[in-house]
Structures are given as C-alpha cells and as structure tokens.
Amino acid sequence: MWLLLALLQASLLPAQLCEAPEQGAAVRVLSSRLLGLAMDPARDPDPSVYLALRLASDHNLQEEKHYLGRLRDAFQHRYGRSLQAAGQLHAAHHAQDAVATKPNTSAEAEWPETGRLALYLLGLRATCPPPEHSHQRSLVTWLKYYLEEDWSGSRRHGHPLTSFYQYGLGVLALCVHRKRVREEVIRRLLAAEHHAKFRHGNGSATDTEAVVALAFACLKREKLVGAGLAAELREAKHQVKKRMVEAQSEDGFFGNVYSTPWALQVFIATNTCGTHSAYSKAMAALLENLDAFSTAATMAQALPALHGRSYLDIGSMHCEEELDTLTPIDPAPLPIDPAPLLEAWGNMTVRLVVECPEPRCHQGRLYDQQVPAPAGASLLDVLRAAAAQGDFTFETQETLLGPYLTRVLGLEAQQQKRSYWQLLTAPSTSLQMGVAEYRPHDGETLILRLTHW
Ligand code: B12
Structure with missing residues (x-):
C-alpha cells in the first residue's frame, strides 16, 4: 500500500528539468564571445547564432533585436519573390497540410534550402514577443514545399537531395511551429533511422541522429501524430539514445566534440539528463573542451545544450523573465599582416x-x-x-x-x-x-x- 502511494506521489511530481551545468562562468564567456561575433557587421547573419543567443540564460536584448533585423533582411532578400508566390499559393490551397504544388518562380530550379529555412523559422519562433503569423505562414508553406522537393529530387535513392540532417531540421521546425506534416514525411525519417542511413560517408551519424530524435520528441510532445505513430517515434527515440550511450567514447563524447552538444539536446528534450550518467560524463567532457568551439557556427551549435536547453524549448519562451545582462566580448582583432x-x-x-x-x-x-x-x-x-x-x-x-x-x-x-x-x-x-x-x-x-x- 505504502509502495503504491509512493509510486503515485512520484508520478505526480513534475519531471526533473535539466539544469545548466555548474561551470556557468565559462559558458557565459562563450555566449559573450558569440555575441561579439554576432555584432560584427562583416559576418553574414546565421539563424543558428540567433537561436543560440535566444536560448541562453542571459541576453543582450538590444543586440538580439538588431541581429533579428539583419536576419530578416537577409532572408526576405533571399526569398524575395518566391515568398510572395508562396503566400498566394497558401491562400489558394487553404489546406493545413498543403503539399505545395510547384510555384512558378525564379527559385524553381534551385536546390532546396531545407536546413537554412528550417533554422530561420526556428529563429522566428524564438523571438520575444512572437512575430505576426502572416509573416511566418508563407515561410511554413515554403518549408513544406522544400521537404517534398528534397525527397522527390532523389526518390529513387531513398534519401533527400540535401541530407537527412537538413530534412530532420525541416520536420523539427514545422513541429515547433505546431504545423502538421504528412505521415509519409515522418515515415521517411523513421525508415532511415531504422536502416541506419544517417552516416555521411565514413563520418559520424550522431549529429543527424540527434536532430532527427529531437524532431521525433517534438512530434510526440506536441501531439501532432496519432497514438500508433507516437509509439513508433518513442521507440525510435529510445533506440537513438541507447545507441549513443553504447557508443559513447572513453573521453565522454557522443560521436565527436562537435556532435556531442546535439546528443545532449536529446537528453535535455526528453528530460532524461538526471537518469543517465552518460549525460553528465558528456557534459563534463564538453566543458573541458570549450576551446574546440572557436567559430561562430560551432559555438552556436554548442551553446543551447551548455545552457541546459534544447531546440524544443523554442516553443515555450518565457519572454517576461529574460535577463538583459549579457555583454559582448570583442573577437580578437586580426593582425594587419x-x-x-x-x-x-x-x-x-x-x-x-x-x-x-x-x-x-x-x-x-x-x-x-x-x-x-x-x-x-x-x-x-x-x-x-x-x-x-x-x-x-x-x-x-x-x-x-x-x-x-x-x-x-x-x-x-x-x-x-x-x-x-x-x-x-x-x-x-x-x-x-x-x-x-x-x-x-x-x-x-x-x-x-x-x-x-
Ligand atoms: C551533411 C554534412 C556534411 C556533408 C555536406 C554535403 C551536403 N550536401 O550536405 C559532407 C559529407 C560532404 C560533409 C563534409 C565535411 N564535413 Co560535414 N557535416 C555535415 C552535417 C551532418 C550537416 C551540415 C548541414 O547540412 N547543416 C545545415 C545547413 C543548413 O547549414 P549549411 O551551413 O548550409 O550547411 C553546409 C555546410 O555546413 C557544408 N559543410 C558540411 N560540413 C562542413 C564542414 C566544414 C568544415 C565546412 C566549412 C562546411 C561544411 O555543407 C552543408 C550543406 O551544403 C554537419 C553536422 C553539424 N553539426 O553541423 C557536419 C559537420 C559540419 N561537418 C564537419 C566536418 C569536419 C566535415 C569535413 C571537414 C570532414 C572531412 N574530414 O573531410 C568535410 C568538409 C571538407 C571540405 N570539403 O571542406 C564537422 C565540422 C566541425 C567544425 N569544426 O566546424 C561537422 C559539425 C560534423 C562533426 N560533428 O564533426 N559534411
């Protein structure tokens, strides 16, 4: 009886959230360095940099706003006409799960930009206050279109034209925006996960497995799939984590130092950091190797996990509670010659x-x-x-x-x-x-x- 009561009480307690690691100071310095790099107008704006700034524990709200403006300019400019066409398309279809018919635009012959657009959309969802829906709607339609293009372009080969990493990001971004995708789109990822198709040549598959597992975790959490598929996604997610833990290296990494933050995000997103010693071992290894993250892009990929956050947290930003205290560290000036x-x-x-x-x-x-x-x-x-x-x-x-x-x-x-x-x-x-x-x-x-x- 007592055991039953204890079990009941445990099930009613909130799930243990993943704490940011102890060495907050070193992580804060990395955030400040990323902010310094973000403020350099000579560098192209990168949505993952914006995401890393938004998912940090403290912020520089003025600079984040400025960076968002630069991102908007870049993407608006990039998609220009096509955005408008996609908007018309969306209005014409009205379908919630529109599989966009090929719009007749200049972007027609281009390679799908699934990953970049997905990251931009994730960035938009992370803004405070959230942006207007009308701005995002056409982008969402475009992303759905890219997911189809990406696949149909190489249907015979059973993989997307870009990569499963980008495809996974696409599904994740739509999910964080609470948009449904066709079941077949999800099944493509499930099949690839099942048949271990995420390896790039002889490189590691960890980054891709983690991104896809995040997409699965999101689809389940947002209840965007039926019970049967949800069970399959849970099993796949479990398998990914199991494989990561089994393949964890002696020095604590999942894959290598650069894929480890992605793997950590999976533990964070599924609230399993407290139950896995593999998580603490990998986090410790990462904290000992922060020097490896010397470019804006690698810092941006590492920081969310170092702050105890995952891309799934983008869907629930707490705008009122943001600390506006982050100051930039200037990137080391290059010697003239x-x-x-x-x-x-x-x-x-x-x-x-x-x-x-x-x-x-x-x-x-x-x-x-x-x-x-x-x-x-x-x-x-x-x-x-x-x-x-x-x-x-x-x-x-x-x-x-x-x-x-x-x-x-x-x-x-x-x-x-x-x-x-x-x-x-x-x-x-x-x-x-x-x-x-x-x-x-x-x-x-x-x-x-x-x-x-
Ligand atoms: C897919 C992928 C590849 C594919 C890219 C082709 C394609 N059509 O997708 C292939 C297999 C060709 C590849 C090659 C390499 N990759 Co790679 N790749 C990735 C992966 C899994 C996803 C990249 C992506 O799509 N990003 C999303 C899109 C939206 O961003 P993007 O900037 O437009 O992406 C392009 C660039 O990232 C570029 N790219 C891919 N890898 C690399 C690596 C470097 C150093 C550069 C400059 C560019 C680059 O190709 C992408 C697609 O066009 C990442 C994982 C990650 N965590 O980022 C690793 C990753 C970026 N790759 C990495 C590495 C090391 C390499 C190689 C240097 C490996 C090698 N020893 O040869 C080579 C690049 C060599 C070169 N010619 O310069 C590292 C980079 C670490 C770092 N310090 O920056 C990562 C982080 C993997 C890891 N965990 O170690 N890669």
Whole structure:
C-alpha cells in the first residue's frame, strides 16, 4: 500500500528539468564571445547564432533585436519573390497540410534550402514577443514545399537531395511551429533511422541522429501524430539514445566534440539528463573542451545544450523573465599582416597528397609534394602555399562554417553526385574541422581525397 502511494506521489511530481551545468562562468564567456561575433557587421547573419543567443540564460536584448533585423533582411532578400508566390499559393490551397504544388518562380530550379529555412523559422519562433503569423505562414508553406522537393529530387535513392540532417531540421521546425506534416514525411525519417542511413560517408551519424530524435520528441510532445505513430517515434527515440550511450567514447563524447552538444539536446528534450550518467560524463567532457568551439557556427551549435536547453524549448519562451545582462566580448582583432608573426615562429614542411579513386581520374594519386609553410599556418594557408609553388590549384566556397573545399586540381566535388573533397591526416584519419580551422604540424601528411558520402 505504502509502495503504491509512493509510486503515485512520484508520478505526480513534475519531471526533473535539466539544469545548466555548474561551470556557468565559462559558458557565459562563450555566449559573450558569440555575441561579439554576432555584432560584427562583416559576418553574414546565421539563424543558428540567433537561436543560440535566444536560448541562453542571459541576453543582450538590444543586440538580439538588431541581429533579428539583419536576419530578416537577409532572408526576405533571399526569398524575395518566391515568398510572395508562396503566400498566394497558401491562400489558394487553404489546406493545413498543403503539399505545395510547384510555384512558378525564379527559385524553381534551385536546390532546396531545407536546413537554412528550417533554422530561420526556428529563429522566428524564438523571438520575444512572437512575430505576426502572416509573416511566418508563407515561410511554413515554403518549408513544406522544400521537404517534398528534397525527397522527390532523389526518390529513387531513398534519401533527400540535401541530407537527412537538413530534412530532420525541416520536420523539427514545422513541429515547433505546431504545423502538421504528412505521415509519409515522418515515415521517411523513421525508415532511415531504422536502416541506419544517417552516416555521411565514413563520418559520424550522431549529429543527424540527434536532430532527427529531437524532431521525433517534438512530434510526440506536441501531439501532432496519432497514438500508433507516437509509439513508433518513442521507440525510435529510445533506440537513438541507447545507441549513443553504447557508443559513447572513453573521453565522454557522443560521436565527436562537435556532435556531442546535439546528443545532449536529446537528453535535455526528453528530460532524461538526471537518469543517465552518460549525460553528465558528456557534459563534463564538453566543458573541458570549450576551446574546440572557436567559430561562430560551432559555438552556436554548442551553446543551447551548455545552457541546459534544447531546440524544443523554442516553443515555450518565457519572454517576461529574460535577463538583459549579457555583454559582448570583442573577437580578437586580426593582425594587419599575419605573415611576419608566423615567420617569427619558424617554418614547417607538410606533405600534401591529392587522391582521386574515381574512374574519371586516370591515376589514383594526382599530386604528392612537400609544401613549406610558416609554423602555425592553417591547412588553407598550406593549400595557398602549394598553389604559389605551382602545379596545384584549389577553390573554396564560403559557408556559415567557414570555407568549404569544392575543387582541387580542376576536379569539382559534385553535390548532385554526393561527392566531396574529404580532408584526412595520414594514414587515414578524417579531420574534424575544415581547411581554415585545421593547423597541421611539421612533417604531417595531409590527404585531400575525392570521396562519396
Ligand atoms: C551533411 C554534412 C556534411 C556533408 C555536406 C554535403 C551536403 N550536401 O550536405 C559532407 C559529407 C560532404 C560533409 C563534409 C565535411 N564535413 Co560535414 N557535416 C555535415 C552535417 C551532418 C550537416 C551540415 C548541414 O547540412 N547543416 C545545415 C545547413 C543548413 O547549414 P549549411 O551551413 O548550409 O550547411 C553546409 C555546410 O555546413 C557544408 N559543410 C558540411 N560540413 C562542413 C564542414 C566544414 C568544415 C565546412 C566549412 C562546411 C561544411 O555543407 C552543408 C550543406 O551544403 C554537419 C553536422 C553539424 N553539426 O553541423 C557536419 C559537420 C559540419 N561537418 C564537419 C566536418 C569536419 C566535415 C569535413 C571537414 C570532414 C572531412 N574530414 O573531410 C568535410 C568538409 C571538407 C571540405 N570539403 O571542406 C564537422 C565540422 C566541425 C567544425 N569544426 O566546424 C561537422 C559539425 C560534423 C562533426 N560533428 O564533426 N559534411
């Protein structure tokens, strides 16, 4: 009887919420640094940066408002005409679950921007006070349209044109806006989760698994699916967490340092941080490695979990209780000409190898040279030094995460064919950062390999 009463009482208690970690000061410094980077007008506004500022424990409301304005300008400008067309489309259909017919706009032939639009919509939902519905309605319709385009573009292959990560973000954003999606859309994610299709080449699947698990958690919480599907989502979410815990590394990470914050969000969103020692171990590992988050994009992905928040909290912002106390830390000013500084540290030599295992390349190894560079130089600097040496060419494309290597020796990695230039250190360790962030050491061999994912 007593046992029964105790059980009843426990079931009536509110679920234990996830607390922000003890080392609040270090996390606050990271938030201040992100704010400093956000205030730099030379940087393109990024919705995940805005989300990280909004999900923090303290704020700079003036600067957040200013950043939102910049985001609006960028996205309004980006979608311009198409937004209007989508608005008309929405009015014509009136359907709550409109699967948008292809609008005749200039954006027609473009690659679906599922992930970026999803993040922007999540950002809009995080504003205080919430923005007007009319502004969001057409964006929601566009996101639904992108989800369909994303899938139909590669239906034969059973994966979205962009990636399951972006597809998961799309479903998550619609859910946080309490918009229903067709059951089939959710089933695509369930099937992919079931058949372990989230790995990108030989990279880790953790980021994607976590984003998809967040989408599942949201759909269940918002009761946007029927009982049968809800049970399947609960089971899938459980499996994702189980796999993460089983694969947790000795040093505490889920996947690597950059995917760990996403995994932590899953524990936070499902209120299971208190019951899993894996959670505290991973949080401790993250707090010991805050230096790894040196770019605005990686900081933005890490901060929500470090503040004990998940993207599901976007749906229930407490506008009245926000502390307006965050001050920016200026990003370290770059020396006018870094070359003399680097030279003062001495020189190093790096071996640069280019491999193309594809049939279109007559020989597998296309380049193999020693490249002298100043010590402390980034891989990007090494590539520039190799180009200056002659016989080597490369191109990068600016992304929110920094420069992305797109072409080497005239060979372009093709998005449509899911090929990319993978960065490795010999013998075969895939780098965990991009060309601008990675700093090779003297004598290291770096491999650029055209790979499929
Ligand atoms: C999907 C994905 C890929 C795909 C991208 C292609 C595609 N069509 O989607 C592939 C498999 C090609 C890829 C490659 C790489 N990736 Co990747 N990728 C991701 C993932 C899972 C999702 C990215 C995304 O869609 N974001 C959402 C959209 C809306 O944002 P976006 O800015 O428009 O996204 C584009 C860029 O992010 C770019 N991109 C993808 N990865 C990387 C990595 C770097 C360093 C840069 C500059 C750009 C970039 O491709 C995206 C799609 O166009 C993230 C996970 C995460 N936590 O962010 C990892 C992630 C961004 N990748 C990472 C890494 C390390 C790489 C590689 C450097 C791995 C390697 N050793 O070669 C390479 C990039 C090499 C190069 N050529 O410059 C790290 C970056 C960590 C960091 N310090 O910044 C992440 C965070 C994964 C992780 N947990 O370690 N990636």
